[in-house]
Amino acid sequence: MPASRLDAIYRSILLTKFFTKGWGNPENLRRIFEFRKIVANREACYNLIPSDYPVTVTKFFWRRRNLIAKPLLKESGIGSILLENPFYGLRKPKDQIRSSLHNVSDIFIMGGCLILESIVLLNWCEQQGYSPLGLTGLSMGGHMASLAATNWPKPIPLIPCLSWSTASPVFTEGVMSASINWALLESQYFGNKMYQNDLAKMVRIIDQDDAFLAGQHFAKHYPDSMTRLDRIKVESKKRNEELKTSKDSSKLNNCDNTHKASANTIRKIKVENGKMAEEEAAADLFSLNLISNRFKSPNLNSWKGVCLFPVSKHPLFSDSKWREHEALQFMRGIMDECTHLRNFETPVDTELIIAVCARNDAYVPREGCMSLEEIWPGAEVRYIDAGHISAYLLHQKLFRSTIAEAFQRSLKKYPIDKS
Structure with a gap:
């Protein structure tokens, strides 16, 4: 939740x-x-x-x-x-x-x-x-x-x-x-x-x-942390590989159109959410790393679906470790x-x-x-x-x-x- x-x-x-x-x-x-x-x-x-x-x-x-x-x-x-x-x-x-x-x-x-x-x-x-x-x-x-x-x-x-x-x-x-x-x-x-x-x-x-408990935690929550953007990027990469290997020009055109549509969708998500969706995925996995600017936003809808644990920008949390x-x-x-x-x-x-x-x-x-x-x-x-x-x-x-x-x-x- x-x-x-x-x-x-x-x-x-x-x-x-x-x-x-x-x-x-x-x-x-x-x-x-x-x-x-x-x-x-x-x-x-x-x-x-x-x-x-x-x-x-x-x-x-x-x-x-x-x-x-x-x-x-x-x-x-x-x-x-x-x-x-x-x-x-x-x-x-x-x-x-x-x-x-x-x-x-x-x-x-x-x-x-x-x-x-x-x-x-x-x-x-x-x-x-x-x-x-x-x-x-x-x-x-x-x-x-x-x-x-x-x-x-x-x-x-x-x-x-x-x-x-x-x-x-x-x-x-x-x-x-x-x-x-x-x-x-x-x-x-x-x-x-x-x-x-x-x-x-x-x-x-x-x-x-125990490392086993940490592994259990990651395995349990990783699928849920995959945002819509993650899934689109995976599908786009797959289709991009098909583009490189396919000899069929019609298939090439279709895949190319699909790839462009996916890219547009990604850009749309970024605009709608007001921030990179990758940050949301990172927040789901490592909530302390999320330095959210959404406190400054008057639009509370921009908070939807984000687990917010605002940690100050101090040296202790300046890297991913x-x-x-x-x-x-x-x-x-x-x-x-x-x-x-x-x-x-x-x-x-x-x-x-x-x-x-x-x-x-x-x-x-x-x-x-x-x-x-x-x-x-x-x-x-x-x-x-x-x-x-x-x-x-x-x-x-x-x-x-x-x-x-x-x-x-x-x-x-x-x-x-x-x-």
């Missing part, structure tokens, strides 16, 4: 940039990688938090309160605790603009904090007699909820919305990748040997690290190391998991990633025919009904003992 055009447009008009200070302190990254192994062990992680750890409350959650929490309480009788992310709202550094994290390492610190804080809140809810308990979130919040669920030692409904199995493609393939100063990251990577000699050896890209750049591979590796759900334990009961995904999500690409069903057998994934932004704007009611359904599923399987 084509990626959402609205996602690409929305991201292109935002001026905020991510990771403007780079990777973060290399020593801190090393400690984060080591801590991830502790957090990935449910028992070890759970025991890090005292059961009576105190809870505090703040009140700055307008969107989640009014779009999810209040309607959920009114419609289904489900109360909510709205957790504010570290590095967000009142918890962000004073010089940080909105949610634009300064360092790559910040997102891993955020994830570790949310896992531990979720344990604190769930323990408090149990002590207050609330049941059943569940976890949900949208976009990055959905992924954070998934990470938190891996460390709760009991069955728990989980409803991750508009997220997937890892944050790796979000920052290396999706529209968010255009908001990263890759030149800075590459400069830091090669400027400090610790990144290459120590840290790179501590991480591993989980998805598509961007996949070989070590900085990009390092980003994939550290994101998989710290956020890939396969690196964490499986939730106690995966049948209580209902994920809601946008089929045309350009923020959270799923192609080439392990699916939630593969990692968590028994989990259910549902798809909305929308992009990331349109799903968030138009499908809040669906998110709420899915949350309520997951809670009902939990009550049916684990009835509350009222004795």
Whole structure:
């Protein structure tokens, strides 16, 4: 399915940039990688938090309160605790603009904090007699909820919305990748040997690290990426060869006319589309290489059928071998190391998991990633025919009904003992 055009447009008009200070302190990254192994062990992680750890409350959650929490309480009788992310709202550094994290390492610190804080809140809810308990979130919040669920030692409904199995493609393939100063990251990577000699050896890209998987991906999508122009060019070449070998003048004339017609058709396609169709084919195969000028075009029809992942014109992507750049591979590796759900334990009961995904999500690409069903057998994934932004704007009611359904599923399987 084509990626959402609205996602690409929305991201292109935002001026905020991510990771403007780079990777973060290399020593801190090393400690984060080591801590991830502790957090990935449910028992070890759970025991890090005292059961009576105190809870505090703040009140700055307008969107989640009014779009999810209040309607959920009114419609289904489900109360909510709205957790504010570290590095967000009142918890962000004073010089940080909105949610634009300064360092790559910040997102891993955020994830570790949310896992531990979720344990604190769930323990408090149990002590207050609330049941059943569940976890949900949208976009990055959905992924954070998934990470938190891996460390709760009991069955728990989980409803991750508009997220997937890892944050790796979000920052290396999706529209968010255009908001990263890759030149800075590459400069830091090669400027400090610790990144290459120590840290790179501590991480591993989980998805598509097997050449067979990459070959499967290419074989699966190559026929679909053949544009109309490709087919015409193949046919024209074939007919051109017939021209050279044929002795029949009538056949020669017919083929020549056909060849001219094909050439005219090619030119027509180029004019109609406003750009070379070969670029569209390349975009289908290697979406990060497409530097689209269509954001400047008032004619949205010119976007039709094009998978848009606008990446800035910086040196990292100046050639056709961007996949070989070590900085990009390092980003994939550290994101998989710290956020890939396969690196964490499986939730106690995966049948209580209902994920809601946008089929045309350009923020959270799923192609080439392990699916939630593969990692968590028994989990259910549902798809909305929308992009990331349109799903968030138009499908809040669906998110709420899915949350309520997951809670009902939990009550049916684990009835509350009222004795």
